[in-house]
Amino acid sequence: MAGNRTRYSFFLAVLSAFATVATAGDVTPLRYDLAFHMQGDTLANVDVRLSTRAGPDGIVDVAVPSRQATGVGVEHGTLDTSVPGRWIVRTAPEGNVVLAWQSQLAGASRTLDWDTGQSVLVRSDALAAAGNVLFALPEGPAKRPVEVHWQAPHGWVVSTSLVQGMQDLEQVAGGTFLAARHARSATRRMGDATVTITTLDGSRDVARIARDVANVVSNVTPPASRHDYTLNIVDVDGTGTGAGMVSSTIGGTAYLMAGSEDDAWMPWLIASAALPRHAPEEASLAWYTQGVAAFRIIRKLYDKGHLPPPALAYMLNDATTSYGNSPLRRAPGSQVAELYASSRDMRDLVARRGELLAWLLDAHIRAVTGGRRSLEDALARMGEPTGDPGAALVDATAAIGAGDIGPLYRRYIVDGDLLQLPRDALGPCFTIGTVADWGGWQVQHVFAKPACRR
Known part of the structure; x- marks a missing residue:
């Protein structure tokens, strides 16, 4: 090199x-x-x-x-x-x-x-x-x-x-x-x-x-x-x-x-x-226990200054490209349950999907509340869920005044729709671009703006 x-x-x-x-x-x-x-x-x-x-x-x-x-x-x-x-x-x-x-x-x-x-x-x-x-x-x-x-x-x-x-x-x-x-x-x-x-x-x-x-x-x-x-x-x-x-x-x-x-x-x-190590045995929980858990750690590392913007951008770019290039990226929850135990590709996909959903929800909550609330506020309110973390997160988000995220949860976690982040989802120090090939296959990339410093 x-x-x-x-x-x-x-x-x-x-x-x-x-x-x-x-x-x-x-x-x-x-x-x-x-x-x-x-x-x-x-x-x-x-x-x-x-x-x-x-x-x-x-x-x-x-x-x-x-x-x-x-x-x-x-x-x-x-x-x-x-x-x-x-x-x-x-x-x-x-x-x-x-x-x-x-x-x-x-x-x-x-x-x-x-x-x-x-x-x-x-x-x-x-x-x-x-x-x-x-x-x-x-x-x-x-x-x-x-x-x-x-x-x-x-x-x-x-x-x-x-x-x-x-x-x-x-x-x-x-x-x-x-x-x-x-x-x-x-x-x-x-x-x-x-x-x-x-x-x-x-x-x-x-x-x-x-x-x-x-x-x-x-x-x-x-x-x-x-x-x-x-x-x-x-x-x-x-x-x-x-x-x-x-x-x-x-x-x-x-x-x-x-x-x-x-x-x-x-x-x-x-x-x-x-970052957390092991995926759970229960496939339906992995988007939360792996993906959302990864978001919480990475967000905390960034907020505390341990991850400069270029490092965060690189990590999130790795997440968006890994997710976007996965042949299973549109797998619904039923397919996740079927293949999760046997397929490393599926385990990786579910964790990426959960992490990207967390960044999407964080941006959504900040926008709805004018920056007064974040996903971390909802997660702190719900504590350690004993049942379905999706339902608990929907309730906790509504309780902090950030509206109904139920449709977003069902769209991406239950139905497996293609998850794409808005261009400004990560704040003013970052931008998100989407590349589409001739067949319509779309992959997102994350960039840190050179002028931003932490």
Whole structure:
């Protein structure tokens, strides 16, 4: 990445959606094993093995983890690589499958490639990657049981959001993994949760970064919503101020040039650590417990000055483009209930829809009340809903004098109509543009006005 261009991948839900949809009952456990191949005391490359059992159709379908993966092979079946971005194994119904591949050979390069966020970094002294590019992952339930095992070289530091042993698919997909001969870490508590910052190379003050993140999270995130968060920082060569970050609400990997100031990437780190982690089991509640909860945290981060306008615009642009490009963006509530448990794409869509509805309602309430009230006033009045949060929110909004939002709730959450924000919905520091293609497919983008400062 040349110059001072900055790029981020920020995901409210965990990572990107895959094309296929598994059945809700597809909970066959997965096992991943990492093996470090050493030549003396230097790392040559890494082997990854996926062990699982095929479904009744005899198929195991996973995403290709990274473009550098080599030597892919399969036991007890045949491997089909004809579908771009997929490895498909065909075997006997419910037959055992072992799929194995290798990383690229270790290199000395510290340059930031254009797709570093989708690459596995392999050096003679380190391995680093986001979970979705280290492991070949299937589509399916977020709670699908996954077992992960590794044995790093003796004396190496391991910094990861994964655990040795059992966890769920969401944790693996949104995880980060770093193993290195030399690295520096700092951990700070946020009530019952922790934030861990580890840097490979570089001279960044990990203790200060961990402290600052923990302080912000403790200030804006309710105790019950806090969660452990691990960020691995990989310093790369270059004279610019470029930065790249792949993050979820579980862990992140940041790729930073020497000139990258903390202000250029810290807002994304803070938001990742502060946002709620798990989607609920009940599909009908996810728009509220994930989407509206995300709005409340992001709005609070912005109001307290932790998110400058460009950072907020980028995060909301990620939400509007993810929602607008989703093939499920017009899914009604009945389809949400049908696919939510089995489809990562649907879980992501519902969370985005709820967040964008919250921004729409916030703008609506401020306009109706002349700026005297906001969505936060309605949410504070309704407290923790014990039943339908939609009905409770409609009642609370009416109670603060902001009119009837029932039609908006039914239009977007129940009926699944396409949600688009008014151009001025975010206030004077932002503008929203809508791009339509020749077929009428419309996607919105959010921009911060250069003159606005916080």
